[in-house]
Amino acid sequence: MKRYFKNILDSVATVLIGMKVTWRHLFTPAVTIQYPDVRLKLPERARNRLYVNMDDCIGCDQCSMACPVDCITIETIKSTPDINLGLTSVGTKKRLYVPVFDIDIAKCCYCALCVYPCPTECIKMTDVFEFSEYERQNLIYNFATMTASEVDQAKAKLVTYEQEEARKKEGHGGTRTETAGAAAPDSPRAS
Amino acid sequence: MKDVLIELLRNEPLVYTLMAFVPLLWILPFALFAVWWERKVAAHMQDRLGPMRTGGWHGWAQTIADILKLIQKEDVVPSAADRMLFTLAPFVVFIGAYAAYAALPFSAAYVGAGIHIGLFYIIAVSSLVVIGLLMAGWASNNKWSLFGAMRSAAQVVSYEIPIALSLLTVVMVVGSFDLQEITKAQSGSLLNWFVFQKFPLLFIAAIIYFVASLAEVNRTPFDIPEAESELVAGYHTEYAGMKFALFFLSEYANMFAVSMIAVIIFFGGWNSPFGDFVSGPFWGAFWVISKSLGFIFLQMWLRWTLPRLRVDQLMYVGWKVLIPFSFAIILGVGLWVMMAT
Amino acid sequence: MEAAIEKPVTIPGFGRPLRSHEMVINMGPQHPSTHGVLRLELVVDGEVVIDMIPHIGYLHRCFEKHAEHMTNYQQVIPYCDRMDYIAAMSNDLGYAVACEKLLNIKVPERVEYIRVIMAELQRIASHLLAIGTYGMDIGAFTPFLYCFRDRERILDIYEETCGARLLYNYIWIGGLSHDVPSDFQTKVGDFCRYFRPQIKELNNLLTYNKIFIERTANVGVLPADVAVNYGASGPVLRGSGVKWDLRKNDPYSIYDRFEFDIPTGKGEVGSVGDCWDRYIVRVREIGQSLNILEQAIAAIPAGNVQSAIPKRIRPDASEVYVRTETPKGELGYYIVADGTTSPYRVKVRPPTFVNLSILPAMSRGAMIADVIAILGSIDIVLGEVDR
Numbered sequence: 001m002k003r004y005f006k007n008i009l010d011s012v013a014t015v016l017i018g019m020k021v022t023w024r025h026l027f028t029p030a031v032t033i034q035y036p037d038v039r040l041k042l043p044e045r046a047r048n049r050l051y052v053n054m055d056d057c058i059g060c061d062q063c064s065m066a067c068p069v070d071c072i073t074i075e076t077i078k079s080t081p082d083i084n085l086g087l088t089s090v091g092t093k094k095r096l097y098v099p100v101f102d103i104d105i106a107k108c109c110y111c112a113l114c115v116y117p118c119p120t121e122c123i124k125m126t127d128v129f130e131f132s133e134y135e136r137q138n139l140i141y142n143f144a145t146m147t148a149s150e151v152d153q154a155k156a157k158l159v160t161y162e163q164e165e166a167r168k169k170e171g172h173g174g175t176r177t178e179t180a181g182a183a184a185p186d187s188p189r190a191s
Numbered sequence: 192m193k194d195v196l197i198e199l200l201r202n203e204p205l206v207y208t209l210m211a212f213v214p215l216l217w218i219l220p221f222a223l224f225a226v227w228w229e230r231k232v233a234a235h236m237q238d239r240l241g242p243m244r245t246g247g248w249h250g251w252a253q254t255i256a257d258i259l260k261l262i263q264k265e266d267v268v269p270s271a272a273d274r275m276l277f278t279l280a281p282f283v284v285f286i287g288a289y290a291a292y293a294a295l296p297f298s299a300a301y302v303g304a305g306i307h308i309g310l311f312y313i314i315a316v317s318s319l320v321v322i323g324l325l326m327a328g329w330a331s332n333n334k335w336s337l338f339g340a341m342r343s344a345a346q347v348v349s350y351e352i353p354i355a356l357s358l359l360t361v362v363m364v365v366g367s368f369d370l371q372e373i374t375k376a377q378s379g380s381l382l383n384w385f386v387f388q389k390f391p392l393l394f395i396a397a398i399i400y401f402v403a404s405l406a407e408v409n410r411t412p413f414d415i416p417e418a419e420s421e422l423v424a425g426y427h428t429e430y431a432g433m434k435f436a437l438f439f440l441s442e443y444a445n446m447f448a449v450s451m452i453a454v455i456i457f458f459g460g461w462n463s464p465f466g467d468f469v470s471g472p473f474w475g476a477f478w479v480i481s482k483s484l485g486f487i488f489l490q491m492w493l494r495w496t497l498p499r500l501r502v503d504q505l506m507y508v509g510w511k512v513l514i515p516f517s518f519a520i521i522l523g524v525g526l527w528v529m530m531a532t
Numbered sequence: 533m534e535a536a537i538e539k540p541v542t543i544p545g546f547g548r549p550l551r552s553h554e555m556v557i558n559m560g561p562q563h564p565s566t567h568g569v570l571r572l573e574l575v576v577d578g579e580v581v582i583d584m585i586p587h588i589g590y591l592h593r594c595f596e597k598h599a600e601h602m603t604n605y606q607q608v609i610p611y612c613d614r615m616d617y618i619a620a621m622s623n624d625l626g627y628a629v630a631c632e633k634l635l636n637i638k639v640p641e642r643v644e645y646i647r648v649i650m651a652e653l654q655r656i657a658s659h660l661l662a663i664g665t666y667g668m669d670i671g672a673f674t675p676f677l678y679c680f681r682d683r684e685r686i687l688d689i690y691e692e693t694c695g696a697r698l699l700y701n702y703i704w705i706g707g708l709s710h711d712v713p714s715d716f717q718t719k720v721g722d723f724c725r726y727f728r729p730q731i732k733e734l735n736n737l738l739t740y741n742k743i744f745i746e747r748t749a750n751v752g753v754l755p756a757d758v759a760v761n762y763g764a765s766g767p768v769l770r771g772s773g774v775k776w777d778l779r780k781n782d783p784y785s786i787y788d789r790f791e792f793d794i795p796t797g798k799g800e801v802g803s804v805g806d807c808w809d810r811y812i813v814r815v816r817e818i819g820q821s822l823n824i825l826e827q828a829i830a831a832i833p834a835g836n837v838q839s840a841i842p843k844r845i846r847p848d849a850s851e852v853y854v855r856t857e858t859p860k861g862e863l864g865y866y867i868v869a870d871g872t873t874s875p876y877r878v879k880v881r882p883p884t885f886v887n888l889s890i891l892p893a894m895s896r897g898a899m900i901a902d903v904i905a906i907l908g909s910i911d912i913v914l915g916e917v918d919r
Contacts (some may be wrong), residue, residue, distance in 0.1 A: 502579060
């Protein structure tokens with residue numbers, strides 16, 4: 001019998017205590033902001049959409065191999081020794097054309113594993129997070145800047161160069177040791 | 192007001208039909224306001240802002256936008272549902288909530304139907320809601336809706352008893368069921384209000400009435416029939432579009448009706464709290480509506496503070512706590528009234 | 533009475549005919565309270581549950597198969613995050629500790645301290661979510677918002693450190709991906725100071741509310757021996773009164789250097805092992821985590837967090853099983869290496885998978901509303917149950 005009344009008293013007391021908490025919260029300012037009119041500044045390390053600075057890309061494929069979900073597709077074409085593709089911003093010499101550098105941002109899991117191995121730090125995670133599209137195809141980002149004719153030119157040039165190198169090796173009767181294609185650029189024998 | 196209109200139109204059935212629509216003129220704007228207010232109260236209690244954009248100032252047009260959206264929705268009726276019951280259910284629930292407005296006096300000069308047994312009529316007619324809920328749950332052909340409807344029926348039926356008993360205490364004091372009489376008996380000053388009379392008996396009766404009325408309108412902590420986290424949406428799971436809007440409208444209409452009854456019976460009705468100052472037929476409407484809005488705020492406050500009771504605990508509270516206490520209060524008030532005469 | 537219907541219909545899965553007074557009802561897979569895609573098939577008699585079968589597998593994403601196909605061990609870590617997505621740091625920590633044991637790497641002290649801080653912050657965040665959603669299941673909508681507001685502060689700390697809010701890829705094998713920012717200790721200290729009074733407010737609003745106690749006390753009582761027999765772990769086990777926490781009973785990392793208590797359920801408002809006990813164990817564990825945090829941030833040594841990260845991970849053909857205490861319980865990683873750079877097999881022992889198996893035993897005889905309460909108190913995450 002006593003428990004019956006104690007229960008009722010407990011209920012009323014705890015209800016009133018709870019009501020006091022919510023009453024006090026009526027007058028505390030809101031913790032939310034009015035997005036999209038007001039936006040929070042994301043921290044420096046925020047991991048959102050990927051961006052690739054193609055001027056710095058040397059086509060090493062490290063990011064593509066590091067990606068756990070295989071969202072980066074890279075194709076490269078060796079450049080011939082007479083072409084100077086320039087230097088990256090950290091001073092490395094570029095030796096490969098990169099005709100295809102696709103990132104399927106819909107597959108990307110935003111883990112940033114591609115960012116760490118890049119030797120020139122050309123692939124970065126930006127703070128852009130509002131990039132929804134109506135078409136799913138638009139979420140495949142093409143970062144490469146070569147036109148179709150440039151790609152064909154580069155491919156044709158490489159094929160010609162490799163045929164030349166093969167003929168030269170045959171012409172010398174195989175006395176020269178096989179060297180890797182990239183060793184030729186500074187050689188005086190470059191034709 | 193009735194006499195004025197009869198003089199004007201000289202057609203009694205027409206006048207009665209027109210007067211039947213008058214409470215709707217209040218309920219519709221009130222529901223629009225109350226939904227917005229509920230969202231705002233909930234938001235501020237939860238440290239956020241609620242609707243802010245629709246209509247500009249703090250999203251006041253949010254409910255209007257919601258109604259427009261609901262009107263456009265496809266009216267889905269499940270193929271295996273009992274079509275006629277399914278369609279009728281929201282209307283029955285609304286009728287149960289709306290018919291109570293006929294006997295509620297909004298001021299000294301206006302009451303839809305000045306029935307001598309006004310209170311008795313109101314309690315009787317609000318019970319129609321149960322039929323509507325059962326129809327909704329059964330006709331949906333959905334096990335979860337059936338659960339919601341069964342629980343709701345049990346709950347509403349059980350809590351009518353404490354409501355009736357606590358209202359009876361005031362009837363004993365006044366000696367009449369007529370709501371205008373009850374209101375007039377509280378005129379004069381703030382202390383004449385029945386909640387302060389025969390202290391503390393009528394005060395406890397007011398609390399019992401308020402708690403039981405929460406169960407009547409399915410508000411937390413008694414909202415197990417529409418428990419969002421258990422039954423998806425209870426008895427109105429299968430309803431889409433305007434029928435759903437009608438359920439919502441009935442809920443808010445019912446909320447206002449029971450708040451207004453609490454105000455009329457215990458808190459002075461259309462009497463001003465300052466006695467004769469700021470009183471009159473139009474001020475009366477202002478007072479009764481503001482006091483009812485205060486109770487509605489209290490209902491919202493409780494909704495956002497408390498968890499919900501399980502259905503058997505709900506039954507326990509109704510039958511084993513509220514009813515014995517209301518019997519005790521009736522006994523006490525009866526003895527008091529007897530000894531005073 | 534118990535009369536079988538004329539042509540008894542066998543309930544598939546239960547293997548017995550459906551009696552006339554029973555009803556088979558499906559809770560889920562789309563349900564506001566099953567904490568993910570879980571299907572509970574209930575046989576009910578009115579409101580009372582007579583039998584139940586949980587159906588899982590709706591969120592199976594082949595984590596273990598993916599792990600076998602990664603080119604190196606570090607690449608598995610983003611997948612580990614996604615198992616228990618609410619407590620991602622703890623998953624990463626378990627995997628990293630397992631791989632470090634496999635490779636015999638000793639990480640620098642600074643890394644150990646930061647890992648403990650991250651894991652304890654994650655414990656607080658995970659318990660806040662568990663408490664908030666539990667309140668919401670019971671019907672109290674407001675504590676959910678308060679818990680999330682506080683959880684946001686933790687997620688902000690994480691975002692400044694590693695850039696992500698939910699799936700971090702921060703704890704790597706041999707170290708961390710980034711060193712912490714310069715104001716890390718101040719931020720964590722501020723959070724601890726801010727948060728202790730909030731626990732009091734939560735207690736006022738939810739924990740000691742009589743209605744909440746009525747809904748959770750004496751509901752879903754799990755006796756200690758049943759819990760141990762089923763292999764329960766975490767707050768589910770400690771709620772039944774068993775004082776077992778891997779941070780003390782089988783310490784890993786540097787947990788043996790900190791002073792903290794292991795809260796257990798004592799049946800304060802009901803029976804030992806009821807839902808309220810499991811809930812209060814979580815609330816008290818938040819307090820203990822704050823203690824650990826305060827001790828840890830005062831003692832972080834200097835150092836390089838990436839000095840021990842191996843350039844090439846190629847363990848010998850061996851196997852290791854390491855278990856850690858995540859907010860949900862005992863998470864075990866069984867890694868089999870075969871001498872190549874990618875794992876041969878990574879088997880995960882998720883705590884919630886085992887805890888979920890106790891659900892039918894606890895809910896027989898309870899009402900449908902109680903099933904929700906019991907499920908909420910076990911605190912499952914379907915990402916971890918299904919992997």
